[in-house]
Amino acid sequence: MHKPKITLHLCAPRGFCAGVDRAIQVVEEALRRYGAPVYVRHEIVHNRFVVDTLKEKGAIFVEELDEVPATDQPVIFSAHGVPKHVPETAEGRNLLYLDATCPLVSKVHKEAILHERRGREIVLIGHAGHPEVEGTMGQLPAGAITLIETPEDARAFTPRDAGNLAWISQTTLSVDDTAEMVEILKERFPQITGPQKGDICYATTNRQEAVKAVAPKVERMLVVGAPNSSNSRRLVEVAERNGCAKATLIRRAAEIDWDDLAGISDIGLTAGASAPEVLVEEVVEALRERFEVKLEVVTTAEEDITFLLPRTLREQAA
Structure with a gap:
């Protein structure tokens, strides 16, 4: 055939x-x-x-x-x-x-606690209902943190004291969307304090950068990830904003819409930060069954970061 x-x-x-x-x-x-x-x-x-x-x-x-x-x-x-x-x-x-x-989420928690100790009003850029946002807001008493989800929220926000503000963010957001909201806040409140390097984690940033590099070259982008995964959903948005006609979030190979790939010659493939490589391999195999596949790996960063296990587990190991 x-x-x-x-x-x-x-x-x-x-x-x-x-x-x-x-x-x-x-x-x-x-x-x-x-x-x-x-x-x-x-x-x-x-x-x-x-x-x-x-x-x-x-x-x-x-x-x-x-x-x-x-x-x-x-x-x-x-x-x-x-x-x-x-x-x-x-x-x-x-x-x-x-x-x-x-640990990168814990870092945001510590930032929130420190800002409150210093008497600052805190703005959190994030998505309502996401467990990470609930965890961060739950570090402080109710009302201590105001959630901002959109540029409109950033424009409408009225602080108690414009000279004593700080912003933090969810770690899995769109880098570009967050930058837009931060710019609005900085424009409105020039004295606002932010994290030294930003709160969006290295992995979210790196995965979005790789998608930006691939998106203009492909007609379709498949993103392996869960519907409730914030960083996976952002990869779909980033692909479509950066030149890919259509990006689709799939949990695994069984969800591929083959009719949508008919007549397509360039396909991008990535996976959210909580998707195991075995599911990516499953998608590659499914594509090989139907197409003659030329594989091109597009590498935009090397990652070698590891985090230690919690102390309790480390102590018992010792």
Whole structure:
């Protein structure tokens, strides 16, 4: 059978970041040390395949701590971070808890706490309802942080004291969208304090840069990731803004719309920071079954960042 030819432009970096890698390791190491079950509050990372794999190994996922019975088994907090009341509740119930919050999210939490101590009013750029945003806002009393989601919000925001403001952001946003909102805030409030290097994490930035490099070369972009993954959804937007006619978020190969790829000769492929490489490989294999594939890897950055496991797990290893 004659297969049509395509060039597959594979973005690098893509897929797992150091924070996701660490969070999954926390669950796996806890299962190894303590045996099953271990309890995990919320999806450890936003990926159904990862969650299901960990369930098979003995992890039980809950939405809130009241679903966890009285137990000596550990409870793990997800990579997105948790409001302050969650560890306090765990301590009140004498639960052993392990915090798998990404260190780059913890950095934003510390920034928020420091700004409040210095008496600054805080603006958080992020998406309402996202667990990371709930975790960051939950570090401080209600009303201490104002959420800004859009440029319109940035224009409409009225502070209590324009000379005493600080901004922080969710780590998984669109770099360009965030820059636009920061510019509006700086224009309106020249004295506003921001993080030294910005809060958007290196992995989000790097994955968006790779997509920007590939987008103008391709007619379609496939983004492997979960619908509730903020950084994956941003990759779809970045692709379409930077010259790709259509980008599609897929959980795995089974979701590829083959009719949409008919007659296409250049396809881009990337994956969000919580999508495992095995799912990318699955998509590549599915494409090879239907097309004669010429593979081109487009590398825009090298990543060698790793994060240590929480101290409790490290101490026991020692």
